[in-house]
Amino acid sequence: MSSYKSTSIIVVLVSILCYIYKLQISKEVYPPPLKYNQLTTPGDQIETIFLESWYDYVKYGFGYDIYHPISHTGENMPSDGNPLGWIIVDSIDTMMLMYNSTSLYKDEFHQEIMNVESWVANELDYSVVNAEINIFETTIRMLGGLLSAYYLSNELNIPDSTPQVYLQRAIQLADRLTPAFSQSQTGIPFSSINLLTGRAVKNHQDNGASSTAEFTTLQLEFKYLAYLTGNVTYWQLVENVYPPLYQNNDLLSPEPFDSLIPIFTLPDTGKFSTTNIRLGSRGDSFYEYLIKQYLQTHETLYYDLFRHSMDSVKRHLVGHTVGPSHLLYIGERVNGLQHGELSSKMDHLVCFLGGALAMGATQGAPIDEARTAANGFWNDDRESDWEMAQNLTQTCYRMYHDNEVSGLSPEIVVFNDGTHNEEITDKNQEFYVKPLDKHTLQRPETVESIMFLHHLSSDPAQKQMYRQWGAEILDNFAKNTCVDCEVDNHRRYVSLDDCFVQPTLKRDNLESFWLAETLKYLYLLFDDESESKMTEWVFNTEAHVFPVLSSVELEKLGLVTGWSI
16 A cells, blocks of 8 residues: 555544544534523523523434424424424524624524524425425425525625525425415315325315315415515415305305304315314414415405404404403304304414404504504504404413413413303403313414514503513513523423423423524514514514515516405
8 A cells, every 4th residue: 555545544534533523522512601691681581592492402403393302302294204494494584583683692693594504505305305294384384484584684684694595495395385286176275295296185184174274374475485586376376275265155245154264175166164263273374364465465455355354253253251351352153153152262373363453453553653644544443453452462461471370371261251161160260271271382472462562552651561571471481381490501491281280291392483483572572673674574474574575566577466356
């Protein structure tokens, strides 16, 4: 063997050993220490909580779609083992927003953004996923997260970032989701699709019916992508779901639906397969995306549809407790509008509606400006929406505040309507919780509405009240959902099986919306600069940030609403 070859082998071996050594060192020093002794603002605290959760995930589960913070294990969601980027992609824009505003963790957030961008560029490949994936969840989390990362990396001028990485991945994913629309007779997509083969699949349950909220909560994402690419097909596919929904069910007629949607729809006919009407799971974001499409594109059709639905909510679904607070709640009509009574059950998910009503009423302007706007858009309907937004958000806050054990809201409550409330023994009690509903998933909807109402309120006392509510909820999340609570740099946060016992019963899971939504909305609540963004941004249902689009530019691109009522 020549001396040259020997030297070369030695150099390679030394390089490998050095690389292994560096990897070992990096594991020992990662994560970098957090600055607990420098926390002076709620924003500092929220950044630290985010990084505690994030660093734990990166150290023990980076790349996995599902992560278990207690056991430090994880797995991917597709059955073939390929990743979707569930936690990573869902979290990117939160890091970007925090990077933009932080005074403590500039370098830390920048490093994590660069690491994530590299993973998206080199490890994430939707074309190889040979498994059925849910179209709705993948659109709002992955497509939404990629598009938001593209927008914010440009908007915030993230140093060293290559925004095109995110857009390229978004296009790749969208093109593998769109066959689910074309394989349906009505244009209402099937529930799932195999990203590798392009085969769309109906829901395996509920007689193949699609969740009504799911196929009507794809529009913000595909419309923004249509704007970015000029591809009108994206726009048309997500608009085409509405004509069969409205026309085949006579949805706007007072009977039987009065602009309120049952929660399941048959994709082959566009007809509802149930009479169950609610604004909780499988119903919620249908209404959210009506008003948000109006805010995103200025298409007045969607405000009109939202108006019809909200008037009907007030007629058919609003109730008040018989307790001393007379709390407003949004109930359910399990057997439709013509049969049975209003159920006083309300999911935490319904708490999104306060923010949606407030944004729809004011169009993102502070309330005093909206009421006196030169174009005179303010009217009694908007005033009613604003009042209802405040009242419902107060109810949602009480779902936290009235829990004297942990200060956290359960997943579902049943309000005291004076009937069928056998579990309520104290007439002053506003609600009760069934045993199977005592879990909490660190959901975002209440702090979402609190954030919007803070920024849109004009009264300083009200604005301060909303921040106090948010601070209380943040503190209770921090105290009651943490693991290894007393150990700095090892603390992480999980869902709870029961939020009415101490110590709280913890679940070994990290919900991606804890990072994508809950902490983001809390962060923006305490960020004064974000108030001016309420007229410039629209948030998708996973809290991903999109810009409000120019109606002039949309028209130039041929991106206009192609149906009417």
